[in-house]
Amino acid sequence: MTDIHIALLGFGTVGKGVYETIQTHQTRLKAILGKNVKVAGVLVTDVEKHQLQDDGVLLTSNFEDILNLPKLDIVIEAIIGKEPGFSYLKKSIERGCHIITANKEMFAYHGNELLEYASRFNVACGFEATVAGGIPAIQTIRTLLNVNKIERIEGIVNGTSNYILSKMRDEEVAFQTALQAAQELGYAEADPTNDIEGYDAFYKAMVLSQIAFGEQPEWQRVTRKGISAISHSHIQLFSEWGLRVKHVISLEKGPRGIRCSVKPVLVGPSHPLYSVDGVQNAISIDADIVGNITLQGPGAGKFPTASAIVEDLIQLNASQGSYFKQEENVRFKKDPQVQWVILTKQTNQFLPESLEVISRVPEKAIFVKAKEKDINRLLEGNAELKAYQAYGQLNHELLENLQLNDIRLTRKVAVPKGI
Incomplete structure (x- = not known):
C-alpha cells in the first residue's frame, strides 16, 4: 500500500491546522482513501521559528526543496497574497501534483488559469477553503x-x-x-x-x-x-x-x-x-x-x-478537471426597484417621483422603493444623507406601531439641498 505524500506551503494558522488534522485523523483518512496520508515537507519563511513533531518531515524555506522531494502527490498552499503562491502552484502542477489552496485573493485573480493548467496536466485542483472557511x-x-x-x-x-x-x-x-x-x-x-x-x-x-x-x-x-x-x-x-x-x-x-x-x-x-x-x-x-x-x-x-x-x-x-459551471443566462430586471432606508432628519421633504415612498419615521428616516441608480443620484447631491438597501420583508406591523405615515408622492419636484 502506497502512502499519499503531501507538502504544505505556509505554516501559519491554516497550515498548522491541516498538519494537526492529518496527524490526528489518520485512521479516518485511511478508512476513506485506503492509504495513509503523510506530510512529506513544509515550506516556511524562517526555519528557525518552527518545530515539527515528526523528524521525517522536511522543513525548508526553499521551494525547490519541496519540488525535489522523491515522493510528492499533493501540494497544499496557504500563503497570503497573489505571489508567490500562484507561481508555486503552477510549478507543482508541472511536476504532476494535485493542488489545494486556501488563498482567496490569489484564486480570485488566477483561479481560471490554474484550473485550465491543472486540466492540461491531468491533475485536480481543490479550493473549497477559499470561501467561507468550513462551510461546504x-x-x-x-x-x-x-x-x-x-x-x-x-x-x-x-x-x-x-x-x-x-x-x-x-x-x-x-x-x-x-x-x-x-x-x-x-x-x-x-x-x-x-x-x-x-x-x-x-x-x-x-x-x-x-x-x-x-x-x-x-x-x-x-x-x-x-x-x-x-x-x-x-x-x-x-x-x-x-x-x-x-x-x-x-x-x-x-x-x-x-x-x-x-x-x-x-x-x-x-x-x-x-x-x-x-x-x-x-x-x-x-x-x-x-x-x-x-x-x-x-x-x-x-x-x-x-x-x-x-x-x-x-x-x-x-474531481479532476474544471470546477466551473457554464451557466445559461438567468433573466432579471436590468435595475429593479428594491427597498431602501434613507437616514435624514428632514423627513417632511419631497423626493423625486422615481423614489416610491413606503413610510417615514419623523426626523429619522424615509423608507422607499427605488432603483440603485436613483439612490446614487440622490446621494451625489446630498452628501449628508446615508442610504442602506434593505433585504427581506419590512415589518409593517412594527412600522405602524412607530406611527409611520404612508405617503405616496406623484408630483415630480426637484430635490432640495440637505433633504
Whole structure:
C-alpha cells in the first residue's frame, strides 16, 4: 500500500491546522482513501521559528526543496497574497501534483488559469477553503446543484466584519471599540483593511461567481463598500425597527452579465442571513428547483479551514478537471426597484417621483422603493444623507406601531439641498 505524500506551503494558522488534522485523523483518512496520508515537507519563511513533531518531515524555506522531494502527490498552499503562491502552484502542477489552496485573493485573480493548467496536466485542483472557511459552499454548488439553475447568491463571508457589527449592536459600542476587541481575540489582523473595507469578501464573491456562473463580473463595476463608516447610533436605531446591519455579498447573472455588490445592507427577520451573528458565515442560494437553501457555519479559523482543505483532499480522487459551471443566462430586471432606508432628519421633504415612498419615521428616516441608480443620484447631491438597501420583508406591523405615515408622492419636484 502506497502512502499519499503531501507538502504544505505556509505554516501559519491554516497550515498548522491541516498538519494537526492529518496527524490526528489518520485512521479516518485511511478508512476513506485506503492509504495513509503523510506530510512529506513544509515550506516556511524562517526555519528557525518552527518545530515539527515528526523528524521525517522536511522543513525548508526553499521551494525547490519541496519540488525535489522523491515522493510528492499533493501540494497544499496557504500563503497570503497573489505571489508567490500562484507561481508555486503552477510549478507543482508541472511536476504532476494535485493542488489545494486556501488563498482567496490569489484564486480570485488566477483561479481560471490554474484550473485550465491543472486540466492540461491531468491533475485536480481543490479550493473549497477559499470561501467561507468550513462551510461546504463550493462543493454544494459544484456537485449538488447541477440540474438546478442558480438565480442568486447572497452571503456573509467575512467573520471579522460580522463580529464587529454584532458587537456594536449587542453591546452598544463604537466601531473602534469593537474592532479592538476583534483584534484582541485574533479575529482581526493588526492591519484589518482587507476585512473591514470589503476586499476579503470581494475576492470570495469573485470565486463564487466563477463557480456558480462560469464567469466573474467586471471588477471595476462591482460596488464594494466596507463597514468602517457605520455609526453605532445608526445600528441601534435600525435595531428598534427590527433591522440588522450585515456586510453582504450579492451575486446575480443576467443577459448583460453578472450583477455584484459587496456592502453593508439592512436585513429583516424574514431573511435567512438575519440571525447570522458573531464570526459565523453563511451562504444563501436561490435556485429554480430547490428554492432557497442556506449554509451556515464557521467561516475562518484553524480547524474550520483545515476541515475544508482535508475534505478537498478526499475529493481530489474524483474531481479532476474544471470546477466551473457554464451557466445559461438567468433573466432579471436590468435595475429593479428594491427597498431602501434613507437616514435624514428632514423627513417632511419631497423626493423625486422615481423614489416610491413606503413610510417615514419623523426626523429619522424615509423608507422607499427605488432603483440603485436613483439612490446614487440622490446621494451625489446630498452628501449628508446615508442610504442602506434593505433585504427581506419590512415589518409593517412594527412600522405602524412607530406611527409611520404612508405617503405616496406623484408630483415630480426637484430635490432640495440637505433633504
